[in-house]
Amino acid sequence: MCTYQTTTIAVRGSGKGASGWFALHDATVYLDHPVHAAGDHTLNIDLRNPARGPAARVAFELDPASARALAHAIVEALDAAPAALAGDGGEG
Amino acid sequence: MSDAMRAETVMIPGAGGEEIEVYLAQPLDRQGVGGVVVIHHMPGYDEGTKEITRKFAYHGYLAICPNLYWREAPGADPDDAAATARASGGVPDERLVGDVGGAAAYLRSLPTSNGKVATIGYCSGGRQSFLAACSLALDAAVDCYGAFVVAAPPEGALASVRPVVGLAGTLSCPLLGLFGAEDQFPTPAEVGELEKVLAEHGKTFEFHVYEDAGHAFFNTSRTSYRAEAANDGWERIFDFFGRYLAG
Numbered sequence: 001m002c003t004y005q006t007t008t009i010a011v012r013g014s015g016k017g018a019s020g021w022f023a024l025h026d027a028t029v030y031l032d033h034p035v036h037a038a039g040d041h042t043l044n045i046d047l048r049n050p051a052r053g054p055a056a057r058v059a060f061e062l063d064p065a066s067a068r069a070l071a072h073a074i075v076e077a078l079d080a081a082p083a084a085l086a087g088d089g090g091e092g
Numbered sequence: 093m094s095d096a097m098r099a100e101t102v103m104i105p106g107a108g109g110e111e112i113e114v115y116l117a118q119p120l121d122r123q124g125v126g127g128v129v130v131i132h133h134m135p136g137y138d139e140g141t142k143e144i145t146r147k148f149a150y151h152g153y154l155a156i157c158p159n160l161y162w163r164e165a166p167g168a169d170p171d172d173a174a175a176t177a178r179a180s181g182g183v184p185d186e187r188l189v190g191d192v193g194g195a196a197a198y199l200r201s202l203p204t205s206n207g208k209v210a211t212i213g214y215c216s217g218g219r220q221s222f223l224a225a226c227s228l229a230l231d232a233a234v235d236c237y238g239a240f241v242v243a244a245p246p247e248g249a250l251a252s253v254r255p256v257v258g259l260a261g262t263l264s265c266p267l268l269g270l271f272g273a274e275d276q277f278p279t280p281a282e283v284g285e286l287e288k289v290l291a292e293h294g295k296t297f298e299f300h301v302y303e304d305a306g307h308a309f310f311n312t313s314r315t316s317y318r319a320e321a322a323n324d325g326w327e328r329i330f331d332f333f334g335r336y337l338a339g
Contacts, residue, residue: 035138
């Protein structure tokens, strides 16, 4: 099924796409049909800079278990880092 | 079958008279043929959908697939365009109807057209095919496992997706519905509810629910593909169009 459920958040940072590095402005997260990955539904993330056009996108399609593992790994990495490095603002 | 066809990208007037990109496939050796507007699925105006468009031309129909994401992402790769449209909230229903209306008018204007036009859509396109058939004067419509025709989507869904079963009274043409018994969106119960509403309105419809098939059973690039259901479904589609799109 197409789930249609979509979460969009603002992000700050950089991503590397087909044409090189670019500033990221938002992330769209949704569990839905993949374009490339095997399987019927994947956890899809689009890291985007809309002002630079549709191709300014770093896309991921992960099977749900991998997506959960990644989410845990992200939180673990942040928790393990010194607070001054992993706090708001991303200083480092 | 027509071996000779012309398939290409052209620009046509869509909703509001705005020009949109479409993929047009025409058999070259036929006259007085019906037309099919192919409504692409949510992942976009992609290679698979263009193959489906050419399939209809192979079977002797004029076929056109509007790029529903043209305004959000002109010239973009299909997956980038789909991501941009998703982040923008999806395709508004009113705009969808306008683009399909423009595509239908374009088909009818072609010299080999017999004036009859149908819509067909898969997944999100299934819902949109139903919506178009309730909003435009068409000769036939096919809904392949369209979700959220009857039921409301869960919280957090795209703003553009709302149930459209309330429009059933204005369905303008016979409707063929093809669904999987294992599908959860729509469930067999929702399919049954839609049948009940259509019957109450005295509409002409044929629904088939395939056992051992779930959502997206027509999609040959996914593990959801079910050959038996898809092969039977295609036979039913061409039988249906043979009856309702004939000159």
